[in-house]
Amino acid sequence: MFKSLKFRLAVTAVVSLVALYFLVPTFVAQIPSPLDRYFPKDKIHLGLDLQGGMHLILEVDADKALESLMERTAGDLKESLMENRIRFRNVEKAQGATISMELTEASGKTALEKILNEQFSDLEITSSAPREGGQLITLGVKNKRAADLKKLTVEHSVETIRNRVDQFGVAEPEIIPEGENRIMVQLPGIKDPERAKNLIGKTALLEFKLVDEENSLDEALRGNVPEGSVVAYGSREDRSSGQRGQVPYLLKNKTLLTGASLETAKVQISDRFGEPHVSMKFNSQGAADFDRITNENVRKRLAIVLDGVVHSAPVIQERISGGQAQITGNFTMDEARDLAIVLRAGALPAPVNILEERTVGPSLGSDSIRQGIMATLIGFFLVVVFMFIYYRLSGLVADSVLILNVIILLGILAGFKATLTLPGIAGIVLVIGMAVDANVLIFERIREELRLGKPPRAAIDAGYAKAFVTILDSNVTTLIAALFLFAFGTGPVKGFALTLSIGIVVSMFTAVFVTRIIFDYFIWNRSIQRISI
Amino acid sequence: MEFIKPGTHFDFVGKMKIAVGISAALIIISILSVLLHGGLNFGIDFAGGTIIQVKFSKAAPADAIRSAFAGINVGDAIIQEIGENEVIVRTNQPMTKELQAKVDQAMTGQFGAGQYEIRRIEFVGPKVGRDLTQKAVLAIVFAWIGMLIYIAWRFEFRYGLGAIIALIHDTIIVIGVLSLLNKEFTLVIVAALLTVIGYSINDTIVVFDRIRENRKKDLKRTLGDIINASVNETLSRTILTAFTVILVLLSLFFLGGPVIHDFAFALLVGLVIGTYSSIFIASPIVLAFENIQISKGKRKK
Numbered sequence: 001m002f003k004s005l006k007f008r009l010a011v012t013a014v015v016s017l018v019a020l021y022f023l024v025p026t027f028v029a030q031i032p033s034p035l036d037r038y039f040p041k042d043k044i045h046l047g048l049d050l051q052g053g054m055h056l057i058l059e060v061d062a063d064k065a066l067e068s069l070m071e072r073t074a075g076d077l078k079e080s081l082m083e084n085r086i087r088f089r090n091v092e093k094a095q096g097a098t099i100s101m102e103l104t105e106a107s108g109k110t111a112l113e114k115i116l117n118e119q120f121s122d123l124e125i126t127s128s129a130p131r132e133g134g135q136l137i138t139l140g141v142k143n144k145r146a147a148d149l150k151k152l153t154v155e156h157s158v159e160t161i162r163n164r165v166d167q168f169g170v171a172e173p174e175i176i177p178e179g180e181n182r183i184m185v186q187l188p189g190i191k192d193p194e195r196a197k198n199l200i201g202k203t204a205l206l207e208f209k210l211v212d213e214e215n216s217l218d219e220a221l222r223g224n225v226p227e228g229s230v231v232a233y234g235s236r237e238d239r240s241s242g243q244r245g246q247v248p249y250l251l252k253n254k255t256l257l258t259g260a261s262l263e264t265a266k267v268q269i270s271d272r273f274g275e276p277h278v279s280m281k282f283n284s285q286g287a288a289d290f291d292r293i294t295n296e297n298v299r300k301r302l303a304i305v306l307d308g309v310v311h312s313a314p315v316i317q318e319r320i321s322g323g324q325a326q327i328t329g330n331f332t333m334d335e336a337r338d339l340a341i342v343l344r345a346g347a348l349p350a351p352v353n354i355l356e357e358r359t360v361g362p363s364l365g366s367d368s369i370r371q372g373i374m375a376t377l378i379g380f381f382l383v384v385v386f387m388f389i390y391y392r393l394s395g396l397v398a399d400s401v402l403i404l405n406v407i408i409l410l411g412i413l414a415g416f417k418a419t420l421t422l423p424g425i426a427g428i429v430l431v432i433g434m435a436v437d438a439n440v441l442i443f444e445r446i447r448e449e450l451r452l453g454k455p456p457r458a459a460i461d462a463g464y465a466k467a468f469v470t471i472l473d474s475n476v477t478t479l480i481a482a483l484f485l486f487a488f489g490t491g492p493v494k495g496f497a498l499t500l501s502i503g504i505v506v507s508m509f510t511a512v513f514v515t516r517i518i519f520d521y522f523i524w525n526r527s528i529q530r531i532s533i
Numbered sequence: 534m535e536f537i538k539p540g541t542h543f544d545f546v547g548k549m550k551i552a553v554g555i556s557a558a559l560i561i562i563s564i565l566s567v568l569l570h571g572g573l574n575f576g577i578d579f580a581g582g583t584i585i586q587v588k589f590s591k592a593a594p595a596d597a598i599r600s601a602f603a604g605i606n607v608g609d610a611i612i613q614e615i616g617e618n619e620v621i622v623r624t625n626q627p628m629t630k631e632l633q634a635k636v637d638q639a640m641t642g643q644f645g646a647g648q649y650e651i652r653r654i655e656f657v658g659p660k661v662g663r664d665l666t667q668k669a670v671l672a673i674v675f676a677w678i679g680m681l682i683y684i685a686w687r688f689e690f691r692y693g694l695g696a697i698i699a700l701i702h703d704t705i706i707v708i709g710v711l712s713l714l715n716k717e718f719t720l721v722i723v724a725a726l727l728t729v730i731g732y733s734i735n736d737t738i739v740v741f742d743r744i745r746e747n748r749k750k751d752l753k754r755t756l757g758d759i760i761n762a763s764v765n766e767t768l769s770r771t772i773l774t775a776f777t778v779i780l781v782l783l784s785l786f787f788l789g790g791p792v793i794h795d796f797a798f799a800l801l802v803g804l805v806i807g808t809y810s811s812i813f814i815a816s817p818i819v820l821a822f823e824n825i826q827i828s829k830g831k832r833k834k
Contacts, residue, residue: 049792057661193654194633357628357656364586364652371790379784383777390534390773423724426785426793430728430800433781434735437774441739444770451539470742473687474735480679481731485724488672490665493724500728 005524008517015509016404019411026414044414047421049492050369052362053188054196058352060157060181062150065350066097066141069149073120074099075254077139080119086111087134097141098126104134112137122149154181156349161185161200163345168199168338182355193359195334203307203351204342206259208293210252211301211313217250228253232303234310249310251303256293258347261286263323265343267336270328276336279326280343287323295319306339358491372425379429380406387436391443393532397518398439401510405435408506409499421495431503434478438511441467443533456531457523464516471512475504536776537769545764545812546757546820552813556702563709570712576719577655579669581662583628585636586653589618589644598622601643605635615791619652628656669723673704676727680734688741695818696737699810703733707803721796729803732778736771736811743767744816756823760816768812775808 024031026043048055071093078091087104094100103109109128116123116139126140141149158177165173165187174186190196212229220231230253233246263283267276282290293302294316303313304327311329331339384402387395409428413420446463454462479501486497522528567573577584587598595612598620602610611623626632640649657665677697685693704726711718743763747754782804786797 059660194630198630353658354628354656355658356661357654359654361650361652363588363650368790368792371788371793375785375788375793378788379781382780382784386777386780422790422792423721423796426789426796429781429785429789430778433778434732434774436777437735437770440770440773440777444767444773448539448766466746470739473742474738477680477683477734477738478731480683481676481727481734484672484676484679485727488668488675489724490668490720493720496724496728500731 005517005520008513012404012514012517015408018415019408022411022415023407026410040414042414042417044410045417045419046365046369047419047424047492047495048186048188048358048365049360049422050365050372050420051188052190052360052365053186054190054193054360055356055358055491056185056187056197056200056354057178057356058157058161058183058185058201059355060154060183060348061351061353062153062181063097063350065153066146066149067093068350070097070099070141073123077101077115077120080115081112084111084115086115094138097146099123099139101137101139102131102134103137104132106133109135109137150181153349154183157352158183160346160348161352164199164341167341167345168196170196183352189362190359195338197354197357199338199341201352201354202342203348204259204339204345205307205347206262206343207255207305208257208290209255209303209305210297211303212250212252213300215250217248220250221248225250232305232308232310234312247310249303249313251305251310256302257282257286257289259343260346261289262343265340267333267340268326275328276331276333277326277328278331278336278340278343279324282323282325284323287321290323290325291319291321368422372422376425376429376432380432383432383436387439391533394443394446397515398436398443398511400518401439401514402432402435404514405503405506405510406432408510409503412502412506413499418498419495420499421492423492424495424499427496427499428503430500431507435503435507435511437474438467438471438507439515441471442512442515446531446533450531450533456528459531460516460519460523464512468512471508475508478504535769536772541768542761542765543768544761546761546817548813549817549820552817556706556810556814559706559709560702563705563712566709566712570715573708573712573718574715575666576717576722577623577657577662578720579662579666579718580625581627581657581659582623582625583632583654583656584621584623585651586615586619586621587640587649588652589620589649591618591648593618593620593644593649595620597643601639602636604642605639607632607635619791621791627658628654665720669720672723673726673730676730677701680730684734684738684741688745691819691822692741694822695815696734696741698818699737699815700730700733702814703729703803703806703810706806707799710802711799716795716798719795721792722799725796725799725803728800729807732804733807733810736774736808737815739767739770740764740811740816741819744819756820760820764812764816771808771811775804778804 022040023044024039025041031039074091074093077099078088081088081091086108088108089102089104091099091101103112109125113125116125122141122145123139124142125137127138129136154177158175161183162173162175165175165185170187170190172188174184176184178184185200187196212226215226215229217231220226220229225231229250232249232251234249236245236247261282263281263286265278265280268279269276298316298318301313301315304311304325306327311327327339380402384399387398389395391398406428409431412418442463445467446459449459449462450456482497482501482504486494486501489497519531595614598612599610602612602622602624607624607626609624609626613621613623615621636651677700680700681693681697683693684696707726707729708718711722716722740763743766744759747759747763747766748756751759779801782797782801785793786801789797
């Protein structure tokens, strides 16, 4: 069956047409209306280095999430111990994600174990040492549970970032967890990378805390912070001088309400100065809590703290039952809009750090495309001319399948929705140089056979047969190198490995299978006597 | 047209000692260069740090840019001009909001607002740098091992060894040339090295294949003779293919833009070295192994 010229021609035609079919959207800007239903929609997908955009690798600081969990747990544990009348001193979060405590009675440890079993099954006693009739105890999170929590933290972070990016409005973003605690974020065509980084990286932990007005702020600033309180700062802009200064506050440690109780948040313009602020609406539980808190603390000051920074600390004039609150500050419109987005999308469960950033502006991307296309065309032209000069008409045969090779390669990229990067274009250029190798091998063999005095038909048969093993072996090894490059490479480099690999595999088809059809046609049907090689 | 006339018979095996001498010298120079430079000139992919590519709307002398960066305490900034009014600034500092603000401020102060465009920012933290280094080394070593296994399977183990030694030879010398010219060692260069490995082995295999074929034809011929004949018979192909690849690489080198420039350069160097090693190094090593085995066999008797 493979002998049949018609059959082989049909295979070639089908492969070429399928490749062209997938390339239609890439090369035809607007497919006319009734036809567009029959063609794929996707152009060849360009990497961020070609279309411009931002690539980030974030690291979720999951240990921090564990630590803040322990901080909250320490408070709950304290209450439990009191309820159960177990005598203790100093229950507090210690180094890392542990709680240290001192029990003052000998029986304390057994009682503590009981409480842990019943109420705090995630915790275990990691060490205990006797001290003055009691024990000094360190609590930690069980290993398996800690691993679960960290995994959950990363998943939750991915979800939150996805929400934020969706609301910010980026076309085709990619947000993918990587490894244990990393997240890859790709935002094509982003205009203001700084703003996008802020939006993604902000923890956005919103807390409502009472201002501690019983103790002296000055005393606290001198270093004597009273138990249960903490010093926090807010920024203030002097309206006349425009300078930003820091304002200290003494706040109660206890968080009364967090951003988790919000239902929504949106930007509003205040009537008086035309300044934007963010207005928040609590969910029903949050509204009830807010109602109770404001009722209990009339005339006191309630601080609104975002990521540890006090945004404002208004005096509660009266009980607020509507479930509404607002954050004011010297926001620009963009800042207010972004704050509303992060509040709606929710806080990140742990801080994230940017480990890697690659941002390419759109103008550089289009320059790269232009240069890439130029290099491809000139490289192609040089090889085509050289092959014709060296091998005459046979060179033309090799040239024609070279075009086919590039078309099929691009068709595969489009069909499988692979990404074309700048190194990927370099890969295509390299393929143009390397794909002719198969034909060089074959042609050199044919020349050798002809020199031995064989007739054209026999020379071609022998040439193809003998060269094929070599072509196979040499291409497999190149593929091995490209495979490792693909497995270990990142981003754009992967794109290079991809186009190189596809190109080499396709060259086995075009340079061996397709050229043979052309030669066989001339030998069989035209029974030529001399090969132009 | 023919570059290499048929019937060419150059005594490659006879020149083996000279070739080994040249290669040894090149390898020593490469290693010395790397040592004297205090290691490779790692780019931010491996060393960590930030690069910022800025294009100015009018001529911007490197000195003015340097002083602008010195003014904001980014004194370690290395400025590299990459084309018309375009520079790449590299610093070891991480890319933070503060750095961005300072850069904007300094550029606006020196050149005026709207006179420049930040076209590319790349920041790699030390953690990612370490990961990428590890991955790069693994990729290259695994590629070597992969080749060794494939060739040992398709040919014989000593052919695999010959090919691998040639590959390690190529890799070291390409790195050495980059080090001599103080070129930056980046991820893209690693990609180039792997491509050189793939290309060089390709060349070597073509020769090996011919050796295998010629051995079957005439079992009485000595291996040295066969190697010589095989290298000569494939020489025309070796040079032709190297030539077409050089054509496309030159096109990439001159037209592909700054990002591709060093990549194409490393490939060009690797192509020359790889072609040379396929002819002069890989096959003679196979022969050397055969001679060692023969002399061992004789001693046992």
